[in-house]
Amino acid sequence: MPVVIVDGQEIEIGADERLNCIEAARRAGKEIPHYCWHPGLSVVASCRMCLIETGQRDAATGKITMVPKLVPGCQTPVKDGTVIVTESETVKASRARVEEALLIDHPIDCPICDKAGECLLQDYHFQHGQPERRADLHPFSSRKRDVGPTVTLFVDRCIMCTRCVRFTREVAGTAELMVTSRGAKEEIDVFPGHPLDNKLAGNVVDLCPVGALGDKDFLYQQRVWFLKREANVCGGCAAGCSIHTEHNQDTVYRLKPRENPHVNTWWMCDEGRYGWHHLHDPARVLEAGRRADHARGSKAAFEPVEWAEVVTRLRSDLKQAGRLAVAVSPFLTVEEAWMLCGIARSIDPEAFLAPGFVPVAGDDETFPGGFTIRGEKCPNRRGVEGVLAQFNAGGRSWGDLLAHVAAGQADAAWITGGYPTPWLDDVTAGMFAALKAVVVQDLFDSPLTAHATWRLPAAGFAERAGTWVNVAHRAQCFEAAIRAPAGVWPEGRLYWNMLGRRGLYDPTAVRRQIAESSAAFAALAGDVPAVGIDLRIQQLAST
């Protein structure tokens, strides 16, 4: 195994690993500051912040020969015997000079800059800069330029690392951004008439190490140090991108991609990034309601029902109605789906279980950088199908459920939802008009509400806890980022109570139970890492 020496510390790297000095130093716990380098982009070595001393240890004699000048760590690959020095006086002086040079042209408007608090220029200045400023202060403001429908460029704050330019060229493949002018007058800009409006545009804001690129959706909303973050999974499509939900006082302010080499690497799409606004839509269903069978179809209002009463009354209503059909929504977590199926079978042992409607919008769209936006706009179809297979209801679809209802084989239906957008037409909804009891559990009212006897609220993606299985059969577990609005019990809590279990809803306990009883989910028995587990690989290993 090749050995690299970082500040005197010997670390082993894989024989076929191709690391640069920054990555190798990170293995030894040393962080080399850098602006322009990003693991997902090409190397330009233009910011000069990662300058370090390197050398080579002779394998035979053990003698170390140093390179006489500083080299950029991002551009220097390591091999057996590479010596990296990250803390010498020369390196420190170089970093301080780079910081000083960058700050000469910077407006230092940190108090009004939205990046303050998560800005690399700020952090590195405190860590590596010099305490005194030798240049005059520029005016306390930055020129603003509209570069696209979602992104604003603050021209003077830019340090010209060109991460955003490389992103649009290499990952999005649309190349809207470019560098205009030369030397000290260099600026980022778009080509006239070609705004930055690709489907991955929001990532340039995450990439920007300083406050030059601002997200219009988040601009001025909140200072970043007020935000708390929770590791979550995006519910926008079947890709199941790992994200951080950033929130304060039960209000989501933004979503950020979370690094996951198996799913989304470092990126997420704009559809997912801005796909949280429905969580705070005032039109959401916010209380459980019931109305008599004869009141359906009319405008009769639902009578509010206490949740403790829902737990008992829902069961007795459905039992009274007779043959039950349940649509298990692909927005439910594996745990919720499993509990729902259990409840359905305990009400009616012959209950017809099928997956809920799967929204599809177009085909999968793959970008040159390998990032794919899925056409299937729900996060957990694989997981729900896996649970249904366990209840001998595999291979079915939403269409099968509709056919089952149309054939008059059901007296009651329980339709779970969680759809952020309208998903059902009046004709399809009308098929449920003849049933004795219809339970609709969804985020918003749909045509189905007109035929419902029970209207239950659903939880949004950031309010759920559990496991989602993405298009590549990767199961990712997550906790709820925010609490559901007052009056809303997330599905998991309702099902947990309907099963008569004590205490607070504990997705981990349910997950263990599923893993014990099912080969398909056996991999979820232990602790699931933050990047998730591939269910298929575990299955192959167990057979």
Added chain:
Amino acid sequence: MKPTDPSITWLEEKPLGLAERLYLPLFVSGLTTTARHLVSPKVTVSFPEQRPKVGNPLIYRGVHRLNRDDEGRVKCVACFLCATACPAHCIDIVAAESPWPDREKYPESFHIDELRCIFCGMCEEACPVDAIELTSLLDLTGKSREEMIFDKEKLLSVYDMTKDAEPMKSAALGGTL
């Protein structure tokens, strides 16, 4: 720190001398203090008929005000640093893009809950543009809790009311703006 720490010097109490044991000299010295206060001038003020004298208004911490710039606009740039520094969490700001070309954002609304405020002056200290200041107004009353939540207009009106008696502090304290 343990009691055995070498940096601690332990002192023994001195034994009482003859004067202390007689008790009388201490008794006399105590009574002298009492007598001195009986004849010295009174410092009690009959508030509110009589106004107390505020020492140095530059360092007094009374009711807040939001300063205006030369054009009469609110100076605040909605950076939230006062709200961040506030230990009582009594400042609530909603920021928005500013309608003026010379600055990026401004406070769309700015609320201070004067009942929650502990008048520590951290907001004043944190402000990078000297927009929020504590005046020497000290009698703060209101008929309801809602009335005591000061909004932007109210805070600006405090500035209008006090600007002549108390000019902006920044110049006197060596500020740059």
